Amino acid sequence: MYRPNQSEQKIRQAVLIVAVANLAYFFVEFYIARTINSVSLFADSVDFLEDTTINLLILVAFGWSLKMRSYVGMCLAGILLIPAIFMLWTAWQKFNMPIAPDPFLLSITGFGALLVNVGCAFLLARFRHHASSLTQAAFLSARNDAFANIAIIVAGLVTLQWHSGWPDLIVGVGIAILNADAAKSVWEAARQERLSAEA
Numbered sequence: 001m002y003r004p005n006q007s008e009q010k011i012r013q014a015v016l017i018v019a020v021a022n023l024a025y026f027f028v029e030f031y032i033a034r035t036i037n038s039v040s041l042f043a044d045s046v047d048f049l050e051d052t053t054i055n056l057l058i059l060v061a062f063g064w065s066l067k068m069r070s071y072v073g074m075c076l077a078g079i080l081l082i083p084a085i086f087m088l089w090t091a092w093q094k095f096n097m098p099i100a101p102d103p104f105l106l107s108i109t110g111f112g113a114l115l116v117n118v119g120c121a122f123l124l125a126r127f128r129h130h131a132s133s134l135t136q137a138a139f140l141s142a143r144n145d146a147f148a149n150i151a152i153i154v155a156g157l158v159t160l161q162w163h164s165g166w167p168d169l170i171v172g173v174g175i176a177i178l179n180a181d182a183a184k185s186v187w188e189a190a191r192q193e194r195l196s197a198e199a
Helices: 006-036 039-061 066-095 103-125 133-161 166-198
Strands: none
Touching: 006 039, 006 103, 006 133, 039 066, 039 103, 039 133, 039 166, 066 133, 066 166, 103 133, 133 166
16 A cells, blocks of 8 residues: 655645635635626636646545656646636627726735735645646646736726726736646646656
């Protein structure tokens, strides 16, 4: 039976904390996104749910072989694209009539998400090279989400001055691009693991 070493136990603990934090804030952000009709918050809330899934998958996959972990990494790359697809569909629906969300709730919710993601990124930063695509996926998700949250806060401040739905819509598209870039990085790392396992 596989027994994780001390280093892997620490990673498991960090990943579990990150998964719980992401799941909790998903409910907060999703509710507010629906309430104020925000594309960027909707995309980011789905991102929190995606991060929860990624971290739970990492917990399950830690005892597996390099080759099996590479397959999980490839699956994670696909999961990273899911919020981008949902967001693009939502953005397309809003494109012809971009309604401005409440700028205060948009900014304050984005700031709360930023605190969660910065905390998660710092927690995962020292482990991001340990198991390559697995922990890299978790770290990239938290890091990219922090950048997205800063953009959401800025969109809220811009909307406060210029009452339009476009800043929210533009940030939503930016979040989709970040997710696509993270998916590409994780796919490449997983592919390298698979090639190493087969060598």
